[in-house]
Amino acid sequence: MNMDTLVSLCKRRGFVFQSSEIYGGTGSCWDYGPLGVELKNNIKRLWWRDHVQLRADMVGLDASILMHSAVWKASGHVDHFTDPMVDCRACQRRFRADKLDEAPWIHSCPAKKDTKFEVPGGEPCVHCGNRRTLCPECGKGQLTEPRQFNLMFKTFMGPVEEDAAVTYLRPETAQGIFVNFENVLQSMRLKLPFGIAQIGKAFRNEITPGNFIFRVRELEQMEIEYFVNPLDTVAGRPADEYWHEQWIEERRAWYRRYGIAAGNLRLREHGKDELSHYSKRTVDIEYRFPMGWSELEGIANRTDFDLKQHAKFSGKSLTYFDEERRTHVVPYVIEPSAGVDRSFLAFLADAYREEEVRGEKRVLLRLHPELAPVKIAVLPLLKKRDEIVARAKEIRTELARRWVTVYDDTAAIGRLYRRQDEVGTPFCVTVDVQTVGDPEKGEPGDDRVTIRERDSMEQIRVPVAELVRIFQELLGGQPWSSVVQRYPAQDRA
Ligand code: ATP
Helix, strand or coil, X not given: CCHHHHHHHHHHXXXXXXXXXXXXXXXXXXEECHHXXXXXXXXXXHHHHHHHHCCCCEEEECCCCECCHHHHHHCCHHHHCEEEEEEECCCCCEEEHHHHHHCCEEEEEHHHCCEXXXXXXXXXXXXXXXXXXXXXXCCCCEECCCEEEECXXXXXXXXXXXXXXXXXXXXXXXXXXXXXXXXXXXXXXXXCCEEEEEEEEEECCCCCCECCCCECCEEEEEEEEEEECCCCEECCEEHHHXXXXXXXXXXXXXXXXXXXXXXXXXXXXXXXXXXXXXXXXXEEEEEEECCEEEEEEEEEEEECHHHHHHHXXXXXXXXXXXXXXXXXXXXXXXXXXXXXXXXXXXXXXXXXXXXXXXXXXXXXXXXXXXXXXXXXXXXXXCCCCHHHHHHHHHXXXXXXXXXXXXXXXXXXXXXXXXHHHHCCCCEEEEECHHHHEEHHHCEECCCEEEEEECCCCCEEEEEHXXXXXXXXXXXXXXXXXXXXXXXXXXXXX
């Protein structure tokens, strides 16, 4: 499966649309459609439930996107949040110098009588020692020397466009947490170690956005700042190093829990030369995206850098009183920083399957039921029979009180199943002639319906009265096999 397959599925089935498409699109922003918003909300809800709701040492926050401009001076973003940029002198296209350097390039080597061959990414030519000098797009223009380009979107707060009014759209949600450290600590009476979690939009004026929703200019992050006492040791290690390891494992396990294959995840340790200005150690969780291994989440040890900087710039004390030691400490912080959009892409890519069923192609999203945008589809076997349609609609209304449930009668049943498979709906409920009987002939129905499971395509017949209880089991984590054995099996479809 390549990226185009996913982009096309996303558009066709209402997951993701190009932003402002009727005007030609922006190329760097995407809109989440009716099914996309459900999947995205599910990702965020599960992250919040697992990391905030279920833990006694975590609380949440929702800080504003626009902040005092001093925040970005203190955090280092005004000076350091830059990427090296090069321009093509011929076609004027712009590239991120470090990403260009990573990619292989076609070289016409003067030391080899101008023969052309490919040089692997990150390396100079072994014959002449030159690095790439020509544009990868047009192949003709010389590239300029790299210049540093700040990725923050600048704007003005208030009606006057003057220097004093300059502020930025936040490039990460983290700073909203640091500047609220004291507020949260005092209002919630927290004891170290504890974490503050936040989900929200961030903006980065990326030089070369691309790869669908992998690199966008308006993104959403799920970030945790986990504060630890730097004087503590846990299991014989400094607390910050211990908790860093814990969070790396916790976050990797989270992706696994919701279905990502172990072989498609790996950890990558940042080299000393690539560490951010605030970081003691950073480990990325990488995913094998359709375009190759790339960062899904970064987990950094930000030390006490941010709290100290904000204390210095604001003149306020941002410390924690260690009662045992009777001393004030500046906590260290571990930051698992995940992208909602990249998680969306990873979950989708990992769930995508193409199978052959009875000589026909079946496209399937094997999404974890908790992630699936639609949990149940209620389908009438015959839409010409009013009683069937009415009963199906009643069942949909009943189930929709608890789960996202749709009704569809716009095609024959086989096609309706395929449509639901393609968007990852784990269960279909089919209402048929037997369910409602034939009132004209005085034949009563059995008020039973068929449940079909997406991955196995197995079907069981169950009483309508038991549907809610069955779906509470199935959508509450019970395996299909445990429910199947209680009910008669039907033919697969
Ligand atoms: P990259 O090296 O890919 O530019 P980064 O190291 O700058 O990413 P972080 O600053 O660590 O990224 O941001 C944390 C997370 O936010 C990333 O792991 C990613 O999931 C998400 N993220 C960052 N930038 C973008 C973007 N432009 N589009 C989508 N998601 C992003």
